[in-house]
Amino acid sequence: MHRPPLQHCRKCGHAVEYRIPDDGDTKIRAVCPACHTVHYDNPLNVVGTIPVWDNKVLLCKRNIEPRFGKWTLPAGFMELNETVAEGAARETLEEAGAQFEMGEFFSLVNIARVGQVHLFYRARLLSDQFDPGFETIEARLFTEDEVPWDEIAFRTVGETLKRFFADQRAGQFSIHVFDIT
Amino acid sequence: MHRPPLQHCRKCGHAVEYRIPDDGDTKIRAVCPACHTVHYDNPLNVVGTIPVWDNKVLLCKRNIEPRFGKWTLPAGFMELNETVAEGAARETLEEAGAQFEMGEFFSLVNIARVGQVHLFYRARLLSDQFDPGFETIEARLFTEDEVPWDEIAFRTVGETLKRFFADQRAGQFSIHVFDIT
Numbered sequence: 001m002h003r004p005p006l007q008h009c010r011k012c013g014h015a016v017e018y019r020i021p022d023d024g025d026t027k028i029r030a031v032c033p034a035c036h037t038v039h040y041d042n043p044l045n046v047v048g049t050i051p052v053w054d055n056k057v058l059l060c061k062r063n064i065e066p067r068f069g070k071w072t073l074p075a076g077f078m079e080l081n082e083t084v085a086e087g088a089a090r091e092t093l094e095e096a097g098a099q100f101e102m103g104e105f106f107s108l109v110n111i112a113r114v115g116q117v118h119l120f121y122r123a124r125l126l127s128d129q130f131d132p133g134f135e136t137i138e139a140r141l142f143t144e145d146e147v148p149w150d151e152i153a154f155r156t157v158g159e160t161l162k163r164f165f166a167d168q169r170a171g172q173f174s175i176h177v178f179d180i181t
Numbered sequence: 182m183h184r185p186p187l188q189h190c191r192k193c194g195h196a197v198e199y200r201i202p203d204d205g206d207t208k209i210r211a212v213c214p215a216c217h218t219v220h221y222d223n224p225l226n227v228v229g230t231i232p233v234w235d236n237k238v239l240l241c242k243r244n245i246e247p248r249f250g251k252w253t254l255p256a257g258f259m260e261l262n263e264t265v266a267e268g269a270a271r272e273t274l275e276e277a278g279a280q281f282e283m284g285e286f287f288s289l290v291n292i293a294r295v296g297q298v299h300l301f302y303r304a305r306l307l308s309d310q311f312d313p314g315f316e317t318i319e320a321r322l323f324t325e326d327e328v329p330w331d332e333i334a335f336r337t338v339g340e341t342l343k344r345f346f347a348d349q350r351a352g353q354f355s356i357h358v359f360d361i362t
């Protein structure tokens with residue numbers, strides 16, 4: 001769902017031009033020469049959870065590209081008409097079929113290079129039985145030592161997991177804001 | 182910049198249909214009958230700062246719609262190729278012409294009804310002289326008692342300011358995550 005640049009006007013369908021608009025803007029935008037609509041392309045939010053069972057974390061083995069067969073936390077693109085927490089809960093249900101209670105906000109990770117912000121909540125698992133959806137080959141619990149660190153699908157997930165286990169060892173959770181370049 | 186629904190395919194320009202796609206999705210999307218592209222519409226991030234000078238906060242009187250003439254914290258839509266903090270700093274420069282150092286992340290505010298997430302950082306002002314851009318009629322410092330609470334442009338701003346002043350009185354800042362319905 002990485003969006004290719006807009007080629008046609010989303011309002012009238014005419015081919016767009018890429019240029020600085022005439023309204024005082026300073027950035028190059030897709031501008032429609034027919035209906036004069038200026039189109040903005042903005043970052044996307046990816047929302048997910050760290051589902052916890054005792055000292056273990058739930059990871060999902062991806063059944064889809066990108067990173068087919070690699071392990072990830074349940075996460076996906078935030079939708080309209082939901083909060084960050086609601087989107088994170090939806091993805092956890094869809095990808096892991098887990099029973100859980102949402103916990104506290106945990107991390108905000110910027111990946112400016114690809115125009116994304118990743119947002120993770122902690123979640124408390126109510127069962128160690130999972131019913132993953134079609135996007136997931138397998139959902140399994142891992143202690144820190146068991147995590148397949150070399151087989152993690154995304155750096156946002158690996159860096160969030162490292163901070164989670166460090167906080168868990170320290171016995172105190174805080175909110176982590178960081179960038180991946 | 183509140184986006185009206187997409188009417189034409191951004192790839193080929195053909196008029197789209199709104200329906201559930203054939204790929205296992207469960208939500209209604211804009212689907213192109215000509216090139217079969219599925220178009221997703223996602224929430225937008227609004228990023229800004231709480232610029233602080235002693236016990237005062239910098240507010241900007243809006244020179245643009247919506248809420249012309251009302252007071253706001255410097256904030257605007259996050260752009261591609263920037264982090265939340267970089268976007269918040271950019272808006273603070275553009276709208277207030279302030280000299281400042283970025284501080285810590287302060288609030289994440291969901292407004293699911295309009296598909297937005299607002300994200301505020303604290304900022305430390307280095308001067309009490311401002312050079313606001315065309316979007317701002319006036320930039321001025323306010324103590325908590327002086328804030329024109331009935332003339333605040335957006336609830337995200339009012340609710341963020343209330344929590345900021347409460348933390349300041351308590352002598353300890355934390356990160357605030359909340360929803361506006």
Ligand SMILES: [Zn+2]
Pocket residue numbers: 009010011012013014032033034035036037
């Ligand atoms: Zn057009």
Ligand SMILES: [Zn+2]
Pocket residue numbers: 190191192193194195213214215216217218
């Ligand atoms: Zn098309």
